Amino acid sequence: MKKWIFAFIIIFFIFLLSYCGRDENKLTVQEKLKGSKKYHYIAYKEKIDEKDAKAIKKELQNGDWKKSKIKLKKNPSDYIFYFNEDREDGAVNVYHLWMKVDPLRVTVYSEKKEMKLEGKEAKQLAENVLDVEFYQR
Numbered sequence: 387m388k389k390w391i392f393a394f395i396i397i398f399f400i401f402l403l404s405y406c407g408r409d410e411n412k413l414t415v416q417e418k419l420k421g422s423k424k425y426h427y428i429a430y431k432e433k434i435d436e437k438d439a440k441a442i443k444k445e446l447q448n449g450d451w452k453k454s455k456i457k458l459k460k461n462p463s464d465y466i467f468y469f470n471e472d473r474e475d476g477a478v479n480v481y482h483l484w485m486k487v488d489p490l491r492v493t494v495y496s497e498k499k500e501m502k503l504e505g506k507e508a509k510q511l512a513e514n515v516l517d518v519e520f521y522q523r
């Protein structure tokens with residue numbers, strides 16, 4: 387009987403350590419209400435696919451960021467998204483996203499910098515963040 391209890395305790399700790407040690411990506415997406423400057427949540431993705439998360443983060447890190455003159459109060463973005471990550475400094479990088487369709491163009495803004503994407507890169511980012519598909523003609 388003591389062997390079973392000991393085995394159960396060991397299995398419990400293994401599951402506990404694997405649960406706490408996993409790298410879980412959480413993403414929050416908000417959409418601007420039409421005719422308003424307010425946003426509402428359209429997605430809180432508790433667990434997004436690791437492949438999608440890496441693709442989004444890679445695109446954001448490797449993108450061609452340039453200094454931006456965008457004024458968010460005058461030109462509110464179509465979408466806002468951010469990863470819900472525990473960071474040491476407590477700050478979360480918030481990304482503002484503007485979309486134009488036909489042909490698909492995406493502008494991403496964060497921390498007074500912007501990046502413009504077209505074609506395949508824009509489609510991939512839009513699909514991964516918004517879970518929607520855009521078809522180019």
